[in-house]
Amino acid sequence: MNYINERKRVLAVAVKSLEKGLIHGTSGNVSMRIEGEEKVIITPSGLPYDTLTPDQLPIVDLYGNVVEGDLKPSSETPLHTAVYRARKNVNGIVHTHSMYATIFSILGEDIPVMMPPASPYAPVPVAKFELPGSEELGQSVVDALGVDHLVVTMENHGLISCCPTIERALSGAEYVEETAQVAYLAKLINCMNPLPKEASDALRERALKGLAL
Template sequence: MLEQLKQQVYEANMELPRRGLVTYTWGNVSGIDRASGLVVIKPSGVEYDVLKPSDLVVVDLAGNCVEGDYRPSSDTATHLELYKAFEEIGGVVHTHSTYATVWAQACRAIPCYGTTHADYFYGEIPCARNLTPEEIEEAYEKNTGTVIIESFREKKPLEVPAVLCKNHGPFTWGKDAAQAVYHAVVLEEVAKMAWMTEQLNPSAVPAPQCIQDKHYLRKHGPNAYYGQK
């Protein structure tokens, strides 16, 4: 079932340790087959160096386990909320990558200080609010998705394909699992440079809007001219 998607999601998962984004098992990638509404996701707590494509778990959008020998990632309910709310996305990633997590722990959105950020994220990367004790008690992982979605009421998910969860860490997404991982790598680099920028210049301000527009739009949308299309 969904062998091709499993292979893609497996490869996307394995890219996380290769890119230095996870320690031990602190991360997971999923991908969705929109035709069937089925999601392939990493099993919970399985080490990356023994993970095989066949270890991945298939769940439906209601969270029922459809296939797999393992329990799915403990963050599965968060992934599912994102797939339900953001119909244009095909892959989701969660990590505790160092600099992105630091911004989350500092309870700060990441300002757009330069073109590296603007090439991929159109505007600041938001920091979702903490869950209330009631939301934690009721359904922690599902409500983590809810507060992320709250942060995107006035943003398009594929224009800012990342969020920070306060005191926790980042989620990123993309049109598929591979692009979601790509965005996780870019987020970490952008978070690192923004952190260093504020250390160097505590009164740093975001890049001028015209620069942000130029860089985002030379890579995205109908008039893009970066790359080989």
């Protein structure tokens, strides 16, 4: 099976992440679970996404073994596959090193909900630091995600958005980066005013109902 349409979706999201400044160079990665199968399409390691064609994207099983493709999968394949094994409702993942989300990961602080669009994804917890590319990092992220978080930051590393679709994962990465930027600037002027918890919880519950969690 070539899965060309699914590969096109993964590559399109990777290129959009690059164009939106969420990913710089090859410092982030994108993947998608193939519906009904224990297989994952993931971006390859060390190659600029805007130079790739869909058929070049490797396919791995849920333990990172290559089942199709000649290129080496992302070095963060253990991170992606750990999430897919743990969360059956996650079918798309976008991992970025976007600036403001990463700042909060360095601070070791949750990213608060500053505006309603971020409510499905925030507050964003922090997964404890583990070496990039390690199984331990995957477990740390799985622990931080729990049963219903969609986005977490990784301490001194970046952000990972894990959603029912790959397109929604891109949206999650965008909205969390936006709310992280607003929160950081508000902290600088000593004017932090996140959404009230009651409103944030209500908006989050409403949003998650539409995400088939």
